[in-house]
Amino acid sequence: MNKKAASIILMLFEVIVVIVVVGIALTVATRLGKPETINKITAAEDLAMMVNTLVALPGDALVEYPRNMSLYSLVLTSQKVTIYEGDQTKDRDPVSRPFILPQGYTATKFVKQKASVCLQKEGKTIVIVECPKP
Amino acid sequence: MSDNDVFEVGRKTIYWMIASFIIGVLMIAFVIFIVGYQGKLTAVPGELKTGFITLRFVTNPDCFAYQDATGRTFPYTIDLSKFTKERMNLCYLTDPEKGYNTFNFKLTLHGRDMSLATNNFFNVVYYSPLGYAVLIWDGEKFIRDDLLIEVQESISSIPTMKGS
Structure with missing residues (x-):
C-alpha cells in the first residue's frame, strides 16, 4: 500500500469518526433536551405532590392540574404517577414519581391525552380523571 | 511501505488510541452536563415536598388527627391515643428493604417529650425540623403543644453503627 x-x-476514517461523534452528541442532546421531557418531569413532580x-x-x-396535558397520557397507581408522551404504548422514556399512601388508600385510573386533568379524592380512593366540564 | 510509512501508520494508531479515550471521556462529560442541567431545571426543593407529605400527620384522621364522635376532624389537633408506632406504620410506611432512599421522618411532641419515627429513619437529617403548632387531645381536654418533624431525605445506604 x-x-x-x-x-x-x-483521512476517510477521521471524517467518519467526526461524523459519528457529532451524530451521537446531537442525538443525546436532542433526546435529553426535549421540552417534552422537561414537561413530563415537572408534571410528574407536581402530580405526586398533589396526591400527597x-x-x-x-x-x-x-x-x-392547571396545565394543558393533551400531549401526554397519565397513569396513576397506588405507588406512583407515570407520564407518557402521546400514546403510552409508544413512549420508551416515561417519567414516574413515587408516593406513599396510608394503608387502605388506593390510587388508580389513567387519562389519555386530555387537555384538562383532575385528581379526585373520594373517601380513601384517589383517581385521575378528565375534569368535568363546567 | 518504507520505514517512514510504517512510522506514519504507527503514529496515527497511537494518536487515535489516545483520541478515542479523550473523546469517550468528553462524551460522558457532555451527557452528565446535559442531565445535570435538566435536573436543575426540574428540581423541586425537598422542603416543599416534605411540607406536603407531613401535612397528613396533622390533618388526616387516619394518621394522628383528632376526630370526634360525630366524625368531624380537627386539623392540627393530635389525638394522643393515636400517637403510636402502629399508627405511624399505617399512616406512612416505607419499603422495609429500600425505604431509606425516600423521605423518612421523626415526629416529636415537644411538650410531652414523645417521639415517633418512620420505619427507615436513621437520624441523617440535613435541614432544620419542620414545626407545627398543634393542640393535643388527651381524652379529656385540649392542650397546646408543638410538633417537630425531623426530615431524612433519600440516603444511599443504611448507616452503620460506629464501633460495631
Missing part, C-alpha cells in the same frame, strides 16, 4: 492510499484511508396533598385532606376533593 503506498503512502497516498494510506493517507486517504486514514389530597391524602392530607380529611374529606373529598376535586383538584384540577
